[in-house]
Amino acid sequence: MQIQQxxxxxxxxxFGIEAMAENFTAFSTTDELGKAIEIAxxxxxxxxxxxxxxxxxxxxxxFVFRNEIKKIAVVQEDEExxxxxxGAGENWHSxxxxxxxxxxxxxENLSLIPGTVGASPxxxxxxxxxxxxxxxxxxxxxxxxxxxxxxxxxxxxxxxYRESIFKRRxxxxxxxxxxxxxxxxxxxxxxxxxxxxxxxxxxxxxxxxIKAVSEAVxxxxxxxxxxxxxIGNAGSFFKNPVIDGLRxxxxxxxxxxxPAFPANDGSNRTKVPAAWLIEQCGWKGFxxxxxxxxxxxxxxxxxxxxxxxxxxxxxxxxxxxxxxxxFGIMLxxxxxxx
Numbered sequence: 001m002q003i004q005q006x007x008x009x010x011x012x013x014x015f016g017i018e019a020m021a022e023n024f025t026a027f028s029t030t031d032e033l034g035k036a037i038e039i040a041x042x043x044x045x046x047x048x049x050x051x052x053x054x055x056x057x058x059x060x061x062x063f064v065f066r067n068e069i070k071k072i073a074v075v076q077e078d079e080e081x082x083x084x085x086x087g088a089g090e091n092w093h094s095x096x097x098x099x100x101x102x103x104x105x106x107x108e109n110l111s112l113i114p115g116t117v118g119a120s121p122x123x124x125x126x127x128x129x130x131x132x133x134x135x136x137x138x139x140x141x142x143x144x145x146x147x148x149x150x151x152x153x154x155x156x157x158x159x160x161y162r163e164s165i166f167k168r169r170x171x172x173x174x175x176x177x178x179x180x181x182x183x184x185x186x187x188x189x190x191x192x193x194x195x196x197x198x199x200x201x202x203x204x205x206x207x208x209x210i211k212a213v214s215e216a217v218x219x220x221x222x223x224x225x226x227x228x229x230x231i232g233n234a235g236s237f238f239k240n241p242v243i244d245g246l247r248x249x250x251x252x253x254x255x256x257x258x259p260a261f262p263a264n265d266g267s268n269r270t271k272v273p274a275a276w277l278i279e280q281c282g283w284k285g286f287x288x289x290x291x292x293x294x295x296x297x298x299x300x301x302x303x304x305x306x307x308x309x310x311x312x313x314x315x316x317x318x319x320x321x322x323x324x325x326x327f328g329i330m331l332x333x334x335x336x337x338x
Contacts (some may be wrong), residue, residue, distance in 0.1 A: 016232030057309035082098030088118025105187035232303030
């Protein structure tokens with residue numbers, strides 16, 4: 001393990017924002033992670049995975065440690081399920097492809113989401129009617145204070161909408177090193193969201209399979225979302241806001257075309273698409289310099305080349321202010337700003 005000084009973080013994030021790390025190294029084992037934490041001592045440090053959910057607005061003092069722990073293994077199975085453990089540094093989409101190839105069902109709707117396995121429970125990633133909490137079994141996380149491993153169950157993780165305990169109470173306290181998923185041998189298809197059923201029909205899929213569902217998801221995402229390799233972005237920059245039923249009813253009377261769907265959190269609250277709110281405020285396709293709001297998906301902020309992190313953040317704050325002024329709804333950033 002070699003510590004490098006003054007390293008550009010531009011290649012390590014999907015936003016492609018220029019920022020310098022005072023010290024940088026990668027770790028591929030828990031022992032190396034422990035040594036890295038010891039080296040950092042009391043200096044600030046951050047853990048970087050796929051860099052798909054982070055926006056750097058300035059250079060990083062202290063240490064940046066990149067998680068490159070990789071492995072995929074079946075650790076248990078029964079008649080209906082297979083339990084697959086993956087290292088936190090594994091590329092998420094590659095892991096999905098591995099599971100599809102082996103007939104493990106449950107995460108095909110989460111195809112082509114950028115990032116690593118370790119980020120999946122941290123953010124409770126979700127798409128097209130499926131969230132990580134639906135297939136999660138357990139994870140191993142390294143305590144940066146106690147320098148030892150702990151196992152977390154789904155209950156321990158306190159999953160919420162794009163939330164977990166690792167983004168709140170245990171933020172910067174634990175490093176996820178592996179995740180175990182409970183996947184199915186017999187698929188149960190989720191086709192009710194985001195035009196997925198229509199896409200399958202357009203592709204003339206006659207025999208439904210997890211591979212076909214994955215291909216449909218990839219086709220939709222490719223059409224709607226910019227490729228980070230071509231245009232810097234971190235996917236959805238904002239969460240879809242959740243509001244109470246009475247508030248939604250009042251807004252619906254004023255804005256008849258306002259879409260919504262149930263929050264599915266045990267309440268009567270309603271989730272409103274942030275993209276629709278942003279588009280109604282005129283931001284879709286907006287560009288100032290190299291910072292912009294994507295022309296096909298208003299939920300995605302983009303770096304067209306040399307935008308500064310501060311410029312992307314300013315755009316995000318301007319969007320938040322305009323949505324608050326027009327609808328009285330406060331958007332929340334999904335991307336971590338540093």
